[in-house]
Amino acid sequence: MNNSTLATINHPEISKYTRAESIKYAEQLLIKMTLNEKIGQLFQLAPSNANIEGLAWQEKADVQQLIASGMAGSILSVAGAENTYQLQKIAVEQSRLGIPLFFGYDIIHGCSTGFPINLAMACSFDSELVEKACQAMAFESAHLGISLTFSPMVDLVRDPRWGRVMESNGEDPYLNTILAKAYVNGFQQHDLSSYNSVAACCKHFVAYGAVEGGREYNTVDMSERELRQYHLPGYKACVDAGVSSIMTSFNIYNGVPATANEFLLRDVLRNEWQFSGFTISDYTSSYEMLDHKTAANEKEVARQSILAGLDHEMVATTYIKYLQELITEGRVSESLIDEACLRILAFKYQVGLFDNPYKNIYHNSHEYQLLPSTRNLAREVASKSVVLLKNTNNMLPIATNKKIAVIGPFANSNQVVGAWGGLVKNESCITLVDGLRAQYATHEIVYATGCNINGNDRSGFADAI
Template identity: 40%
Template sequence: MSQTFRAASIAFAILLVSSAAWGQKSRPAGQPLPSGPADVENRVDSLLRLMTIEEKLGQLNQLSSVWDTVLHRSNASASGMQMLREGRVGSFLNIVGSEATASLQRIAVNETRLKIPLLFGLDVIHGYRTIYPIPLGEAASWDPELAEETARMAAGEAAAAGIHWTFAPMVDIARDPRWGRIAEGSGEDPFLGSAFAAARVRGFQGHLLDSKSLLLATAKHFAAYGGPEGGRDYNTVDMSERTLREMYLPPYRAAVRAGVGTLMSSFNEIGGVPSSASRHLLTDILRKEWQFDGFVVSDWNSVGEVETHGIASDRTSAGILGLTAGVDMDMMSLIYVDELRSALKDGRLKMAVVDEAVRRVLRIKFRMGLFEDPFRGASTVRERAVMMTQEHRALARRAASESFVLLKNENGVLPLTESTRSILVVGPLAESKDDPLGTWSARGEAADVVSIIEGLRRGAPSKTKVTYVRGCGVDDTVRSGIAEAARVAAAADVVIAVLGEARSMSGEAASRSEIGLPGVQEELLRALVATGKKTVVLLMNGRPLVIPWTAEHASAILELWHPGVEAGHAAADVVFGRINPSGKLPATFPRSVGQVPLYYNHKISGRPASEANSFTSKYLDVAWTPQFPFGFGLSYTSFAYSELTLSATVMRWSDSLVVGVKVRNTGKRRGEEVVQLYVRDHVGSVTRPVRELKGFRKIALDPGESKRVTFNIGRDDLAFWNGLMEHTAEPGQFSVYVGTNSHAELSAEFQLEE
């Protein structure tokens, strides 16, 4: 075949698969994408037949940005630009802004041989420019629809800036609060975690991948990254297959069922096999069992780290293991693009393996409509129109207030009323405009944040004087300001101490061996309490903290987490009673770091803890119970549970059971309550947890109002991985518990029969 004829054939084929080759015209409004399964597969196969080995491996290569000192923005490096022009890059991450992404996309669709558009990815975790509460805080709302809404808003901002793909949601179950990345997930429970995983996928991505205002979502980090030994990031994970499947995998599966387009393989090993080289995880479970048809991207250099783990002798071997296991796109190790051609040549890697990975990547690009509109409508005009709108800020304020958890309220200290004439606000985090952003704050800016002191001053009653004294730093040992804070506190009616962690103290590579209040913050609090004044603690942190002294001596404790740009306004809304707090803990607060890991759905053991028997499972120096249990959270009103009913005391194999309970607002304020349903399987072929969350409902009640709340339990809700590693329910006795947290006492029993 002559070179002229071959070039003409390639050009004609490109026209068939990509309208990007026609000057990047967008499809007319209302004209549907040719995105039926058969059509997409035909286009993928047609394009794949045209690709060289270098171009195929290029589609599996993701590069990060550098800072362009001339353009003053993120950009590709000089070598990255060259690789792009050679067709050796399929995706960039950390290139932000419509101008920056468009400039690289123009190179891809105008200057490369096959004109395949790029995917631009970014960690849009809890907001792009408008920053919402950290995911752990948002999970404390127990409102998946709220999380879906904030994810959708974040996606709209990022998409306008040329981003196509977010590396979120993080769906890792975390039972150890020492692990810094607990901040990015939904806590310790697989049922709650699954609900939020699915909601965030729907919010970021929606149901159709070609929406120009949404993003391709990524469920990460597959798998069990949240279970590292010692709570130390990147560390070894070692657990049984049963624990993996029952406690850690459900949120990933929920994300897959919600249609997530990509998953990210994790850094850790599980039982001796790094996740990024685990065919069992990435092929057997993910693709064969769950029928996932998107693609898998590695975490940053996690394919390269397969060699460091010690199961590959060199980079090429690591790449072969990763690609063969099912990691389709290599983030930043450059192994696939640089090393795997030789493996194909000498037969260590089959071309069919490469082709399948390329198909998965191209399939997503076609489904997203990138070949029709590689720019997806991103522009500087659109960026300015959608960033940090009043609608987004209002949502951020509501999301923050719904995430707050009232942990203590002695004698109804909160909310503060007009009778409070003077308030002293103390603490290093009260004036911070940076720390409320939390970890992974994308393009969030401190200048946009309403600090806690700003919000309290604006929100206080007109005749209430609000004074601020710093007192101490977040994590230093300087005590010189403590005495001054105590002196000023003596003249105030109420003291509000804003304490906790800086944003840098949680997130990736931010594990802590001690998770109490850092620095001398507790010394500051002790001095304030010693004045005898009512002392309200506002906690700002990215994980559950160990705060036994605070829990005993503070007058009130309100957990804020890292609440985002509307931190101060939301705090004032709750402190002054405009909003009644309704948050519930998504993770247990231990009494001591020595109790960790501590979680509600533990096994009972052969010698359950008992005060009456020394030879039972407990400690000599601390109670075995948590400081605050999973699901815990108070309100400015009170709720009573009664009249628990079951539709039957015997549930047949094919039936479902209806659980009903009456909930009454017995206080004087309107409030919201999260009604929680737990189940216990008393006897199984393998040991079962003491109880498991199987349902929750958030309801609003006026003073004196009652509502009847119902839940349906089916056989699938009672299923587990039995002694033969079959996922099934087993006949026997079950208890249901309904109440306000995981220590709910109102209970009833039923039998499951085949």
Template identity: 40%
Template sequence: MKYPHFSLFCFLLLACFQITASSAQEKEIENKIENVLSKMTLKEKIGQMNQINGRNPTDNLYQQIRSGEVGSMLNIGSPELANQLQKIAKKESRLGIPLVIARDVIHGFKTMFPIPLGQAASFNPEIVEIGARIAAKEASEKGIRWTFAPMMDISRDARWGRIAESFGEDTYLSGVMSMAMVKGFQGTDLSNPSSIAACAKHFIAYGATEGGRDYNSTNVTQRQLRNIYLPPFEKSIREANCATVMTSFNANDGIPASGNEFLLRNVLRKEWGFDGVVVSDWGAIKEMVQMGFCEDNKEAAMKGVNAGVDIEMTSGTYLQNIEALLAEGKIQMKTIDDAVRNILRLKFKLGLFDNPYTNLTSKSSIYSQEHLDAAKQAAEESFVLLKNKNNILPLNNKVKTVAIIGPMADAPHDQMGTWTFDGEKVMTQTPLQALKKKYGKDVNFIYEQGLAFSRDTIKSNFSKAIEAAKQADVVLVFVGEEAILSGEAHCLADINLKGAQSELIEELSKTGKPLVTLVMAGRPLTIAKEVESSDAVLYLWHPGTMGGPAVADILFGKAVPSGKLPVTFPKYVGQIPVYYNHDRVGRPADKTETLLNNIPLEAKQSSLGTSSYYLDAGFDNLFDFGYGLSYSTFEYKNLVLSSDSLSQSDVLTVTVDLKNTGNFQATEVVQFYTADLSGSTARPIKELKDFKRINLKPGESKKVEFKLPIAKLAFWDINNNKVVEPGKFTLMVGGNSYELLQKGFTILQ
């Protein structure tokens, strides 16, 4: 006999116990913080706010640690050195306060996963969380307990090198993926030695930097901040308890992020209740002088501290100036104490006071089969099939000879992508290696590079590549960009394929052999011409350590592509910024308009119509957000809403029938969008609200269900209040942001 009331009672009792235990633990930590703080000198407090680069340690560094002038370090080269430094801090400093050792662990430590933009293409937060957990395990073995990731910047400009480090252009997708990565890094218990503190960066709006240039200004309104750029940070802090936040390099509306008291104190601390650490980006406090926001380093230190930046990364203005600023009354002791509380809280939560050392004798998990398998799965799920004319892919057993051509087919270093300080190219498995290893017994692979690297302009080896293509049943050409061409400070004004890669594709297409173009890159590239010349196109991003085996299995059908684009692909760089969820305009593009080559001579000024489009680029993008093909096909029908009239407290249930109408078992990413048809401000034409990965066998159907709390339709209105406004809405479901079933519903007053 079942006792539902008793079960409920037990559940509630357990929940209360967990809350009570958590509260007791937090109270204990706060008591410990106050105990340590009460014993600290001003010099020691300032030292906790000072983070230094430990790449080349000196005797002076050791003395700084002994005297309490260093609170955290980054770029420590080995776990042995980390333990040595911790021993000095713990045993030789007056209060024994441990250090926090930090490192940029962005998309893997040793086992490299796809770049974050590639991971976003998986639309699979589970694999993102697994990847971050693996990175945390591997990094923590080397003494690292804090990473400066994930990057949550909404990125709508492919010229910006750091788009590679982002989760793309969409606020909802970025929030889901960011939260997954935070959970992976931090685990269920931050004090576990295999957990590392995550860092939500860059706060805020860095992805909107002018011209797609790093370190540049942004001019984003408060309403845009609230609706677009802040939500991933809020989600990661409030729902995933992200331990730290990093300020961005940019000044928004003239105010540098590291000196923005409103955002750091009012929004982050007061509104969201954040009690973790705020750290500046590298040298960002000092750079406020260069920006003209501060007269000198002293004023920069004052503005950074007063704004709420707890730790200064590397530039040393806090260490040099806080004492004088306190004496002058320009900052208050309470402000310093609160910053130190936040820093000590992080160290207690990481368990560093009890166990600051790294175990040097435990068995390493680095490059374990479990880790490699997960990296391979992440790579497979990140690949986006953009074109597949006549179903040339997957390759079948009739294919006996394959030409492998191009500079990215066997580029182990570049395959890892940007931000791979600790990745090792000798451990990277490339497509050339994997294809020969897995399928070399049955298929004759002919390899000719054609170009030595992605920027190579020397065409002397084209003839060898063309001859190889003529001998083959299918040609695989691997192109893209080297890792150094994307990432921080690696911005581009031209995002075409570099070097002579485009010419190589053109010459190969002239052979008449089926041509499959595979692109490894850290950003969307303008590849309209190359897509036209190819029979199939597979976008690989920079896929990491296991990219090669993933490519091999995708090409031969052992795995089926399921990736979807997390960013819009422009046809021309001049279309940038381009993104699917732009606001409605008064004169939307009318596809009956005249394009450049059809304009008659001496046409009158108003003869071409007056809608929002480019004369030369037309009306469409190259590929839309959410786009991605499969080896199978899917049919959507019977979109049903639980109601077409709802109150603001209701939950809307939505179902759609999805059928696999192809010949392969495959996964479809079902995407769920809404559109607010009118509001107190102009509203986006559509917004992603949810998605699900659905795996179906050939001929199999499934009713896919979504739950939409109407409260999730809230936005920051004309008065900068977050509200759900009554009115008419459209709901849309489909396989990308363009091809969608849709129905209307109304939210009542």
């Protein structure tokens, strides 16, 4: 694409809509929309160039047709000026009402600049520092055209075998609530219309860290008292901080899938907490109802989800396939679609997409990435996330006549970004061995693999020992 079609760096004024104002304008737009267009706003599309694996739409023509016909409300895992511009241009110029898309991305512990994993940041016990880190992540993300990040994850950890522990704040409910607010405030900066902020999405609602056996997508069975005393406070802290959206979890809670759980999504979230943002499923979590045998087919999945209060479906297509049919049959009221669509439209007004659909989409947006100040902040966060050990027998600092042995398969690997590293590239990282050799140039540093992470080969033990 010719970069001249993109804007230069400029920040036209964006209205700061109150919640009431955004609802008013959304209601005026809703009246003009067809039922299909309203249903389309409830779908998050993953196009072929999305940075994910799985159910991305592989045919470019299908993606263009969906957007042009108003059958997509947002885009998953696409960032960067050229990519976002092309998709937004279709929505604004080819769809009947020109309703802009919003772009969601998993900016969890870094965008272009890598920060420590979330569990490590929690080890700092410094909420102000975490908030500053999130401001920096938001700055980079926003200037790549990202509207919303799927963070923070405030699931309380109850089993170290769970594969997403690294993305959590740990096991303490109090620390979890304090850091939850820091994440939301850092990302959103109390101004969704800002060119330097992104909306936050609190996840995974509810109690995903308590899955049985630490197994992903598994069941969660617990008393309501335990749920309220330990698990709900983190999510409630996000709501109190004004989080824009809530993501439902893959698991079932006491026999009912979180994505179709009316007790959670309506009784607790809407009625008790007065949450006014929108809810979104996790990646195809709607389909988990089929695996958990709580819905017979995709049509029933759509019915259960919309009745329970799910507003936006991530990648799964049960809404765009079956909601119109369910309304025609009288099994779902159109008012539920209006309710969900209204929240999506109001969000788009609040983040400024109706004032400037191409917000933060310009050819030299790379100039906002990897700034020295951001890299310095990442180093500060890393240093304060380190858990110090006792300096027994004054081993540190290491004397120049000492040899340093480094052992293990990961010590000589640059695969150090970790899960959910945003746009950070392992190729740009250095290995632990190379880092030590650069830092301790006068020391002799020896390295041995020892063993691999898979298998039982012990042939490297001798060198390591």
